[in-house]
Amino acid sequence: MGPAAWSLTFDSIKQRVPLAVRSSTRSTSRFVQTKVWPVVKKFPFTKRQLFGLLLLVVCGILPFIILGKATQDGGYGAGGPLFYDVFSPKIIDCGDGFGQPQNSTISGIEALFVLDNTFGRFPFSQAKTIDVAWDILVGRGAQLFAWWVSYIVFSDALLRLIERHPATYETFMRIALEGPCLASAWILLKELFRKRSKRTWALFFYMLLSSLYVLAIPTFLSAMTAGYDASTIAWVNPDNDDNIVPASYFSSEIVVFGTRNSTFETPTCAAGQQISNIGSYSNTREAYCIFDYPGNTQTYEVTYPDRQTLNCACRPGSNATLKVTIGNQSYDVADLNYTQGWCWEDQGYDYAGLMDSARCLPDTSHPTYQWGFSTMLSGVFIIINFIWCLTMYIVWQDAQLCGKLVKSGFRMTQLRAAFVLTEAAKQKTGFEERELITAEKTELEKELFGSKKFVAAEVDRYLFRDDRKGGWEEGDEGVRKRRTRSEEREV
Structure with a gap:
């Protein structure tokens, strides 16, 4: 294809693109004018509608968004997947220990009831008081609010249903008088086995599920806090026997494993403080042994709090020596095999061995209780609540926009x-x-x-x-x- 042909083709494309854009714009404008605007124009923007939308946002949408952003991590930071931390394995806080104890990570169905977000250290009476207050004020309060919302939605939906065909006396009595309860759930279950239209069956089925959710709210809220839990700390089994020791009993010190030619039967920490003074001894020698001339035999002596004595010969090529005593036997530090490790009762342990035996167990020495939440169960509740709020709003809007009785202003009490x-x-x-x-x-x-x-x-x-x-x-x-x-x- 020559240059002239390319030029003609390009000009043709330039002419067709604006036509396509204008055609698409006209189609969109026509759709908005004929389909969207009439619906918006007829929509009743009343205080009741605005209040219903506000409840949907505050009770359903906002908690759902906050949960998604707060649990957006998974190692990706702010760009991670939403709700990742809700369903990821949970780690129990055991305080300071050796790495991450093996039983501190819980996954699967067990993670639903793990209190992985806890706070405070309370005596039993205070923890129990917080738990009871939560169940009464939050649990029952949320159920009462959900019952009120459900009664309004169910009543309007029932009026909308009655416009199509009659409702049985018992169904109307349970829903319009009692709202969501065990009796209304039972009658709705029986209605599912009667001959009904698909639309009516779907409504009764939804009302049954919604009633069960309202009844389960206190249980949900109580389970996701699991009340109170005994404070746990890290315990280790250093000698692989039946004795376990709190990890806080161990301290980081120098552990001597033996000499260049032999290995001790049990690593020891007895000479840790003595060996740690090597740096101080060397600095002292450099500061005070300044008489460096041939034939000098002068020495400088320093005694430290651990009663170790440094004898510094101030002559060329001399080195300070440090003698340490381990088990009534004297050793030269230069001959010892030692490293930084963990000590308990003058016995040394390596970090890897302690980490493998670490477990999360209750603190029996100082028993206290913590109160908190299960992230997974809290997330499940918020997600279910979001779905419930959204579907309730849809059912309510159907009655508001399509029900003649409801549109006329009739309200069931x-x-x-x-x-x-x-x-x-x-x-x-x-x-x-x-x-x-x-x-x-x-x-x-x-x-x-x-x-x-x-x-x-x-x-x-x-x-x-x-x-x-x-x-x-x-x-x-x-x-x-x-x-x-x-x-x-x-x-």
Whole structure:
């Protein structure tokens, strides 16, 4: 292809690109105008909507984001994967020890309940008080708040459901009067085995899961703190026997393993302080032995706190010598095989051996308790809570935007639910208020809740209409039964 052809091709591309950009811009603008803007325009930006969005952000989205950023590490720093530290193996803090004790790293399902973020050292009474206060104030407080949110969402969703088809009397009673509880969870479970539309079945299934979550909140919050835990320290088994010693008992000193020609049966630390003075002795000799001339025999003597004496011969080529005593035997330091190690009761140990035998165990000498959190279980709770908040918001928005009763401003309360249930019971049984109060309990429950003999009572949308005038739509049979009972009483 020649230069002219390339020029023509390039000009053609330049002409087509702006056309494509303009076409794409027009398509996007048309989509926003016809699809997006009508939805935004119809969206009710009310105080109720803003409050619901605020709850979603504060209770669900914000904790989820904070957790992801706080656990973003994995050795990658700020650029690491989100939530990495939530599910990584947990390390128990054993204080100062030899490396990382073998039982200090916990992984798998056991890591769910490990208190890897602890603080304080408390006596038992204080640790127990903190634990009880957490369970009551935080655990039960969070459950109460979740119950309140669930009651509002469930009630609005139930009203939206009733607009499509009636709800059973017992289902309405449990949800509208009691909210998420064991009784409502049981009735929702039974509803899953009845013939329902897929949409209704999915709603009941979600309400069941949500109710179980609300019931489990105190257990979750209590388990993720695991209450209090005994303070642990590093213990070592230096001689590979049944005796364990706190790692704090060991000190870093010079360990003598033997001489150039022999090895001691047991490494010793008895001469550690003596050997550590070598540097001081050498410095003293350089400072005071200044008479360096042929034939000089003068010496300089210094006695140190450990009662070791330095004899310095101030003549050319002389070297200071240090004699140390180990086991009633004198040795020249230059002949000893020693290095820096760890000592306990004048016996020396190497770092690697102590590290292999280190274990995390409770501090029996100074028993205290710590209080803290399990990172993994806390992370699991926050993630589940985020999913719960998001799905609850979606269910609530469906009722707010699509439910006629909810859009009209109707709000369910427990008092209003009691009135609705009373009217539904009157329709089903034909009883008046006093008759409902004094009716035989077992037979009344069978008639309202349903049994082999009776079809369960229902709560339908006509109970919520404002245009009822003298009688109930689709309730003539109940009216006839009520009139018949009244006539029998008059006779």
